[in-house]
Amino acid sequence: MRRSGGMDLRRIEGKGETEAMKYEHMTEGIFLSRPNRFIAMVEAEGSQAKAHVKNTGRCRELLIPGTKVFLQKHSNPERKTKYSLIGVMKGDVMVNMDSQAPNHVVREWLEQGGIYQNPDLIAAERKYGGSRFDFYIEGDGKKAFVEVKGVTLEEEGIARFPDAPTERGVKHVKELMKCIEEGYEAYIIFVIQMKGTWRFEPNDKHHPEFGTALREAGQAGVHIQALDCKVGIDSLVIDQPVPVVLD
Numbered sequence: 001m002r003r004s005g006g007m008d009l010r011r012i013e014g015k016g017e018t019e020a021m022k023y024e025h026m027t028e029g030i031f032l033s034r035p036n037r038f039i040a041m042v043e044a045e046g047s048q049a050k051a052h053v054k055n056t057g058r059c060r061e062l063l064i065p066g067t068k069v070f071l072q073k074h075s076n077p078e079r080k081t082k083y084s085l086i087g088v089m090k091g092d093v094m095v096n097m098d099s100q101a102p103n104h105v106v107r108e109w110l111e112q113g114g115i116y117q118n119p120d121l122i123a124a125e126r127k128y129g130g131s132r133f134d135f136y137i138e139g140d141g142k143k144a145f146v147e148v149k150g151v152t153l154e155e156e157g158i159a160r161f162p163d164a165p166t167e168r169g170v171k172h173v174k175e176l177m178k179c180i181e182e183g184y185e186a187y188i189i190f191v192i193q194m195k196g197t198w199r200f201e202p203n204d205k206h207h208p209e210f211g212t213a214l215r216e217a218g219q220a221g222v223h224i225q226a227l228d229c230k231v232g233i234d235s236l237v238i239d240q241p242v243p244v245v246l247d
Contacts, residue, residue, distance in 0.1 A: 102191035144185035200226035
């Protein structure tokens with residue numbers, strides 16, 4: 001078992017496939033309200049309780065009173081919340097909204113040859129310039145910085161990022177362009193934490209500056225990829241690429 005960020009994880013070994021990330025001690029509940037961005041009130045196991053929301057985004061289209069949610073139950077008596085809110089049903093689609101999860105599944109994907117078929121080094125949280133990127137990777141005679149963004153916003157089958165303005169995201173994109181100038185490869189991976197989307201677009205409505213920066217990055221040679229996920233009540237795994245539309 002691997003522990004990371006307070007999250008109990010197990011790895012399921014797959015032959016030639018990306019490994020699934022597993023949550024333990026899962027239970028179902030009903031979302032009631034969100035007093036602040038860190039806390040949700042839920043009904044679970046016959047009573048109302050507080051749950052830690054592992055996503056500080058708005059998620060207004062997901063967290064609707066009466067919606068079924070999936071909770072990880074914790075036994076640590078020192079925790080302020082008994083549960084963590086991991087997933088939610090949006091219609092008949094299950095959405096993982098754990099903001100820590102994309103980095104975990106991308107790490108597995110990188111190890112399985114997602115970017116370089118034979119990676120020699122995969123380092124997390126590598127600093128470059130004024131930013132700290134999610135991954136630095138070497139393999140196949142190349143070197144690259146990789147930034148990961150989790151996507152939970154879906155509108156009529158289109159996945160979009162961000163769901164709120166992100167100056168930090170704009171900074172990351174611009175720094176990736178500087179990596180290109182200095183001879184590195186650069187990637188930004190959008191992990192769509194659900195199935196059922198048919199394309200990815202920057203969310204110009206909520207943050208046009210991010211969309212502009214992303215288009216400039218694409219023209220500068222930054223690799224922009226979107227990957228959807230198979231989502232289970234207690235699991236998440238990267239599945240298929242989704243077309244990225246910038247025009």
